[in-house]
Amino acid sequence: MADVTAPLHLSPQDRELLFSEARTASTFTDEPVTEEQVRAIHDLVKYGPTAMNTQPLRVVLLRSAESRERLVRHMAEGNQAKTRTAPLTAILAVDTDFPEKAGTFFPDRAAAIRESFTDPEARRRVGQLSASLQIGYFIIAVRAAGLAAGPMTGFDAEAIDKEFFTDGRLKTLVVVNIGRPGENAWFPQRLPRLGYEDVVTEL
Amino acid sequence: MADVTAPLHLSPQDRELLFSEARTASTFTDEPVTEEQVRAIHDLVKYGPTAMNTQPLRVVLLRSAESRERLVRHMAEGNQAKTRTAPLTAILAVDTDFPEKAGTFFPDRAAAIRESFTDPEARRRVGQLSASLQIGYFIIAVRAAGLAAGPMTGFDAEAIDKEFFTDGRLKTLVVVNIGRPGENAWFPQRLPRLGYEDVVTEL
Numbered sequence: 001m002a003d004v005t006a007p008l009h010l011s012p013q014d015r016e017l018l019f020s021e022a023r024t025a026s027t028f029t030d031e032p033v034t035e036e037q038v039r040a041i042h043d044l045v046k047y048g049p050t051a052m053n054t055q056p057l058r059v060v061l062l063r064s065a066e067s068r069e070r071l072v073r074h075m076a077e078g079n080q081a082k083t084r085t086a087p088l089t090a091i092l093a094v095d096t097d098f099p100e101k102a103g104t105f106f107p108d109r110a111a112a113i114r115e116s117f118t119d120p121e122a123r124r125r126v127g128q129l130s131a132s133l134q135i136g137y138f139i140i141a142v143r144a145a146g147l148a149a150g151p152m153t154g155f156d157a158e159a160i161d162k163e164f165f166t167d168g169r170l171k172t173l174v175v176v177n178i179g180r181p182g183e184n185a186w187f188p189q190r191l192p193r194l195g196y197e198d199v200v201t202e203l
Numbered sequence: 204m205a206d207v208t209a210p211l212h213l214s215p216q217d218r219e220l221l222f223s224e225a226r227t228a229s230t231f232t233d234e235p236v237t238e239e240q241v242r243a244i245h246d247l248v249k250y251g252p253t254a255m256n257t258q259p260l261r262v263v264l265l266r267s268a269e270s271r272e273r274l275v276r277h278m279a280e281g282n283q284a285k286t287r288t289a290p291l292t293a294i295l296a297v298d299t300d301f302p303e304k305a306g307t308f309f310p311d312r313a314a315a316i317r318e319s320f321t322d323p324e325a326r327r328r329v330g331q332l333s334a335s336l337q338i339g340y341f342i343i344a345v346r347a348a349g350l351a352a353g354p355m356t357g358f359d360a361e362a363i364d365k366e367f368f369t370d371g372r373l374k375t376l377v378v379v380n381i382g383r384p385g386e387n388a389w390f391p392q393r394l395p396r397l398g399y400e401d402v403v404t405e406l
Binding site for chain 2: 004005006007008009010011013014015017018019020022024034036037038039040042043044046047048049051053055057058059060061062063064067101104105106107126128129132133134135136137139140141144145146149151153164173174191192193194196198199200201202203
């Protein structure tokens with residue numbers, strides 16, 4: 001069997017850190033996640049490409065027991081205990097009014113970008129795709145900071161939006177628990193991955 | 204100003220390779236991208252987490268002039284020349300029938316997963332989010348292989364789907380040119396990034 005890692009420029013250590021040894025954590029120690037760590041994560045995520053540099057992802061950090069409890073009741077039952085006990089939980093949401101920041105993210109074409117997004121449906125579609133790419137970068141960046149990520153989609157998104165985003169501007173896409181993995185943080189065996197031939201075809 | 208990279212476990216070299224020095228390329232050399240390189244990219248992407256391990260991203264590689272030309276006519280004008288001249292172009296699409304592979308990706312719960320996705324709208328929504336996360340991993344993985352990615356969303360998605368995916372199962376999300384950066388592959392100045400305070404809030 002050929003060594004598929006041979007063409008990588010990424011170091012073997014960082015391949016393990018970000019991909020092959022990284023796992024989705026379901027339990028966490030109580031070691032706090034610092035603002036310094038979140039700033040380091042943002043400092044990576046910000047570089048990832050987005051459509052027309054729109055960067056529509058917004059991150060809402062929940063740290064206190066009170067703010068956490070407001071979220072937990074809208075999580076699926078299987079996601080409640082871990083969301084209560086992770087040292088930090090992030091709501092990852094798309095800003096559906098992202099063109100409002102065009103003066104910052106595309107100063108030379110701000111007016112044109114704002115005009116091209118008067119249709120709310122186009123804003124939702126473009127915003128959701130680019131914010132989702134950024135959530136991919138975010139999960140990798142959490143691992144780059146030496147932390148474990150526990151991304152979840154099992155929740156009542158409308159209820160979370162109503163609870164936290166009363167002006168309707170942000171729409172929740174993914175909730176991620178962040179911290180150091182605790183005891184029995186994952187099953188010993190990783191779930192199977194699709195093979196190259198399942199995923200890639202050439203025309 | 205504090206050094207935001209201090210808490211990173213990622214090496215400084217790989218931070219540059221994947222994030223801070225990586226740029227979206229618009230021109231490419233004619234050095235071919237090998238199947239070995241694409242296998243190394245897939246071998247990273249496959250580890251990235253997806254909802255219920257669904258892994259709905261499918262990758263269609265276009266290498267020949269003929270297959271390339273079938274795509275180029277559906278690209279926005281500004282994306283045509285680079286898509287014609289990149290050594291490899293990948294259509295990144297979501298498999299809207301992803302539950303069909305549940306026996307592979309979640310063998311212990313395959314029947315339950317298939318039953319929970321009888322609604323095509325739920326399949327589209329869940330599939331599109333997870334495939335988009337995987338596109339984020341894909342862009343990072345192209346860079347990990349020492350290559351430049353040129354992701355694009357400026358195209359007629361319906362026309363591409365009609366051209367390549369006649370059974371309606373795959374839906375195009377992003378098209379990515381892949382190769383070594385050519386002359387004037389990018390503007391000297393990177394477009395501005397949103398700051399921490401623009402993106403992150405704590406409750």
